[in-house]
Amino acid sequence: MTDSETEQPAKGSTRAATAAAKRRRLTAAAAQVLHEKGVERTAIADIAQAAGVPVGNVYYYFKTKDELVEAALAEHTAHLAALTAELERDPDPRARLKGLVDAWVSQRETAARYGCPTGTLTVELDKRDPGGLDETAAQVIRGLLDWAAQQFRALGVPDPDGHAVTLVAGYQGMSLLANALRDPEVMTREGDRLRTWLDSLA
Amino acid sequence: MTDSETEQPAKGSTRAATAAAKRRRLTAAAAQVLHEKGVERTAIADIAQAAGVPVGNVYYYFKTKDELVEAALAEHTAHLAALTAELERDPDPRARLKGLVDAWVSQRETAARYGCPTGTLTVELDKRDPGGLDETAAQVIRGLLDWAAQQFRALGVPDPDGHAVTLVAGYQGMSLLANALRDPEVMTREGDRLRTWLDSLA
Amino acid sequence: MTDSETEQPAKGSTRAATAAAKRRRLTAAAAQVLHEKGVERTAIADIAQAAGVPVGNVYYYFKTKDELVEAALAEHTAHLAALTAELERDPDPRARLKGLVDAWVSQRETAARYGCPTGTLTVELDKRDPGGLDETAAQVIRGLLDWAAQQFRALGVPDPDGHAVTLVAGYQGMSLLANALRDPEVMTREGDRLRTWLDSLA
Amino acid sequence: MTDSETEQPAKGSTRAATAAAKRRRLTAAAAQVLHEKGVERTAIADIAQAAGVPVGNVYYYFKTKDELVEAALAEHTAHLAALTAELERDPDPRARLKGLVDAWVSQRETAARYGCPTGTLTVELDKRDPGGLDETAAQVIRGLLDWAAQQFRALGVPDPDGHAVTLVAGYQGMSLLANALRDPEVMTREGDRLRTWLDSLA
DNA sequence: AATGAATGAGTTTTCATTCAT
DNA sequence: CATGAATGAAAACTCATTCAT
Numbered sequence: 001m002t003d004s005e006t007e008q009p010a011k012g013s014t015r016a017a018t019a020a021a022k023r024r025r026l027t028a029a030a031a032q033v034l035h036e037k038g039v040e041r042t043a044i045a046d047i048a049q050a051a052g053v054p055v056g057n058v059y060y061y062f063k064t065k066d067e068l069v070e071a072a073l074a075e076h077t078a079h080l081a082a083l084t085a086e087l088e089r090d091p092d093p094r095a096r097l098k099g100l101v102d103a104w105v106s107q108r109e110t111a112a113r114y115g116c117p118t119g120t121l122t123v124e125l126d127k128r129d130p131g132g133l134d135e136t137a138a139q140v141i142r143g144l145l146d147w148a149a150q151q152f153r154a155l156g157v158p159d160p161d162g163h164a165v166t167l168v169a170g171y172q173g174m175s176l177l178a179n180a181l182r183d184p185e186v187m188t189r190e191g192d193r194l195r196t197w198l199d200s201l202a
Numbered sequence: 203m204t205d206s207e208t209e210q211p212a213k214g215s216t217r218a219a220t221a222a223a224k225r226r227r228l229t230a231a232a233a234q235v236l237h238e239k240g241v242e243r244t245a246i247a248d249i250a251q252a253a254g255v256p257v258g259n260v261y262y263y264f265k266t267k268d269e270l271v272e273a274a275l276a277e278h279t280a281h282l283a284a285l286t287a288e289l290e291r292d293p294d295p296r297a298r299l300k301g302l303v304d305a306w307v308s309q310r311e312t313a314a315r316y317g318c319p320t321g322t323l324t325v326e327l328d329k330r331d332p333g334g335l336d337e338t339a340a341q342v343i344r345g346l347l348d349w350a351a352q353q354f355r356a357l358g359v360p361d362p363d364g365h366a367v368t369l370v371a372g373y374q375g376m377s378l379l380a381n382a383l384r385d386p387e388v389m390t391r392e393g394d395r396l397r398t399w400l401d402s403l404a
Numbered sequence: 405m406t407d408s409e410t411e412q413p414a415k416g417s418t419r420a421a422t423a424a425a426k427r428r429r430l431t432a433a434a435a436q437v438l439h440e441k442g443v444e445r446t447a448i449a450d451i452a453q454a455a456g457v458p459v460g461n462v463y464y465y466f467k468t469k470d471e472l473v474e475a476a477l478a479e480h481t482a483h484l485a486a487l488t489a490e491l492e493r494d495p496d497p498r499a500r501l502k503g504l505v506d507a508w509v510s511q512r513e514t515a516a517r518y519g520c521p522t523g524t525l526t527v528e529l530d531k532r533d534p535g536g537l538d539e540t541a542a543q544v545i546r547g548l549l550d551w552a553a554q555q556f557r558a559l560g561v562p563d564p565d566g567h568a569v570t571l572v573a574g575y576q577g578m579s580l581l582a583n584a585l586r587d588p589e590v591m592t593r594e595g596d597r598l599r600t601w602l603d604s605l606a
Numbered sequence: 607m608t609d610s611e612t613e614q615p616a617k618g619s620t621r622a623a624t625a626a627a628k629r630r631r632l633t634a635a636a637a638q639v640l641h642e643k644g645v646e647r648t649a650i651a652d653i654a655q656a657a658g659v660p661v662g663n664v665y666y667y668f669k670t671k672d673e674l675v676e677a678a679l680a681e682h683t684a685h686l687a688a689l690t691a692e693l694e695r696d697p698d699p700r701a702r703l704k705g706l707v708d709a710w711v712s713q714r715e716t717a718a719r720y721g722c723p724t725g726t727l728t729v730e731l732d733k734r735d736p737g738g739l740d741e742t743a744a745q746v747i748r749g750l751l752d753w754a755a756q757q758f759r760a761l762g763v764p765d766p767d768g769h770a771v772t773l774v775a776g777y778q779g780m781s782l783l784a785n786a787l788r789d790p791e792v793m794t795r796e797g798d799r800l801r802t803w804l805d806s807l808a
Numbered sequence: 809a810a811t812g813a814a815t816g817a818g819t820t821t822t823c824a825t826t827c828a829t
Numbered sequence: 830c831a832t833g834a835a836t837g838a839a840a841a842c843t844c845a846t847t848c849a850t
Contacts, residue, residue, distance in 0.1 A: 019813065040243070044842085141382050168379060170371065173373065177370060246825085261826080440733075459811080527729045527782065573776065573783050580779070594771065
């Protein structure tokens with residue numbers, strides 16, 4: 001993702017492949033740039049440049065800026081899906097949840113610099129378009145909540161939904177603080193606390 | 203704050219008083235509108251209108267938009283100072299912290315609609331002006347952390363700073379989730395959990 | 405014309421036939437869409453879509469947008485030629501002219517919605533390209549004037565050209581009003597008046 | 607109107623007077639340029655330039671292009687109101703109507719070059735914004751129809767509304783033909799015919 | 809001649825900031 | 830200090846036209 005701006009279509013690739021690749025490149029660039037600069041501060045030109053695509057051409061793939069934001073959100077959803085799928089290879093729900101925390105902590109440098117991608121997007125979209133994309137952003141978070149609740153249910157704890165909220169709120173809170181204080185160690189320490197908490201359950 | 207937009211200077215007031223009042227009105231309007239609409243979506247004209255001040259005049263009180271944002275941050279700092287002063291009337295540090303949680307929960311409707319004023323500002327400013335206002339926003343949060351750490355220290359728990367981070371992260375996390383889900387009850391439930399946690403310490 | 409957008413080339417048709425059919429489909433689509441949406445509001449892509457032709461392919465049949473407009477004008481000329489040919493089956497010039505009025509009135513619903521195809525095109529082209537296509541549009545109208553003048557001449561009235569102008573102006577005027585007022589009955593009533601006028605001559 | 611583009615605010619004029627003058631200048635420029643170039647071909651920059659106003663400043667007076675179009679329509683309404691007021695100085699309704707025709711004919715050069723301002727705007731707006739400004743344009747025409755109907759009623763002819771439609775349709779038709787043929791004499795000749803027709807009534 | 813994709817110029821609109829009075 | 834008005838630099842979006850297969 002970091003070097004996506006230099007990814008150029010291979011010479012020998014067919015048109016169709018190039019087009020799909022460009023769309024993917026644009027989506028990845030959108031996810032990255034929107035996270036780093038925020039929705040309002042990001043111009044279409046910024047995403048275009050990051051993806052190595054002329055500005056006018058972006059509109060061939062995404063009719064509006066909002067569609068690019070939507071694509072970025074979908075990218076985050078996909079990331080999450082991949083992560084949970086990976087975690088589900090472990091049959092123990094507690095281990096799965098701790099694996100989730102590990103994943104969060106492993107992103108601590110990014111979080112300290114730019115915050116949680118989903119969380120910051122949610123905050124911005126809530127102001128940008130009440131009753132539109134903000135709901136889409138909320139869905140991403142809801143997806144995370146649902147998955148966590150499933151694990152808590154499997155764990156047999158009471159009020160799995162409440163536990164899920166606590167877990168995700170913990171993640172969002174520590175990301176925001178790590179970002180505000182520009183201190184990735186906040187993630188490490190709060191991650192430890194969350195793991196201890198998970199161990200203490202049931 | 204709600205009726206700040208209709209506050210007009212009294213006829214008999216002196217020039218200086220009027221000027222100070224105007225500045226106060228602008229600051230209050232900035233704090234409110236910036237919270238509700240976000241920094242990027244708010245035009246100077248919006249704040250001017252909310253404060254009942256002609257647009258061109260704003261610049262005699264605040265040279266740039268950033269100064270208005272700074273004023274809004276100062277307003278939040280003042281709110282916090284007033285709150286902690288009030289809480290300090292209780293000699294028990296644990297009661298103070300629980301009072302803080304109560305104050306947060308009492309703002310649940312606002313949080314569900316617009317998020318935590320300081321938190322959302324922090325997120326936005328981090329993107330807006332890396333190395334500028336974002337640091338100011340961070341200071342507000344640091345102030346809160348410091349105060350909480352003091353109470354934890356007085357409580358005699360180990361790692362008071364870590365506990366402060368956990369508490370404030372809990373607040374930011376539950377505000378963000380309440381906002382995303384548009385559900386004030388998230389604040390109520392997580393507030394309860396924080397209170398229970400505080401009771402369990404030492 | 406209504407179903408032109410679904411017309412697809414038959415599988416067994418030869419290359420040439422397909423090409424000609426495509427050109428015809430594009431011309432018909434141009435005539436229709438340009439009438440309904442206007443020249444400036446119509447994108448090449450709109451015409452391509454209506455004709456079921458890929459956008460890039462349009463340019464093999466029409467080098468520019470203006471050529472498409474020209475084709476649409478030719479289509480209207482052809483319509484007019486077919487109509488007058490049909491009318492000339494009646495030897496009585498007065499009957500021919502009344503038949504022309506009948507034809508106009510029969511199009512009242514279309515006129516009320518989109519105006520006279522030729523008239524609205526003329527108005528638009530006059531602004532679009534002074535000294536270019538507007539002259540082509542004028543030719544269509546001149547053709548109508550000439551035919552009408554012939555009939556008036558055959559009728560033996562003095563100043564056949566002046567009568568032709570009166571007749572066609574009556575048509576354009578009632579079309580414009582029917583369109584502005586969105587009232588097809590304007591066509592009916594003014595058509596009656598024109599017929600009465602024709603009967604009163606000589 | 608012709609030299610409006612060189613009209614500059616007088617040095618000694620007050621701000622308020624200048625502002626009002628600028629708005630008037632913009633409205634006049636809009637009416638003229640929109641008539642000459644058409645709505646779609648006219649950029650805000652064209653109107654700004656014609657009025658001697660920087661582009662960005664236009665938006666201080668008119669929030670959108672549509673508002674400028676609306677102002678132009680209002681200008682035409684005002685022209686019409688002034689004209690009818692002038693005509694009403696004559697007590698004879700027939701004379702009033704003939705005076706209206708005279709006014710139309712006197713504009714023949716403009717009509718031959720750009721068509722009837724209201725008529726061409728109506729045609730364009732019908733395509734541009736179905737259910738918006740087109741209705742406003744229709745109102746201008748309706749105003750003319752109403753005034754004419756009043757005169758016909760005063761004349762004591764049956765179906766005054768129908769006669770009004772015939773008159774106005776005659777005007778629109780002859781304007782369109784004069785424009786298409788670029789021949790102002792069409793206006794002269796059809797104007798004569800309308801006057802004769804008016805004399806023949808009752 | 810077929811076609812999806814590319815390009816770049818043009819247009820509307822928004823706003824922070826400045827200026828004239 | 831007051832204030833309406835001015836300014837100019839973005840930014841999103843559209844599209845005719847062209848190009849690489």
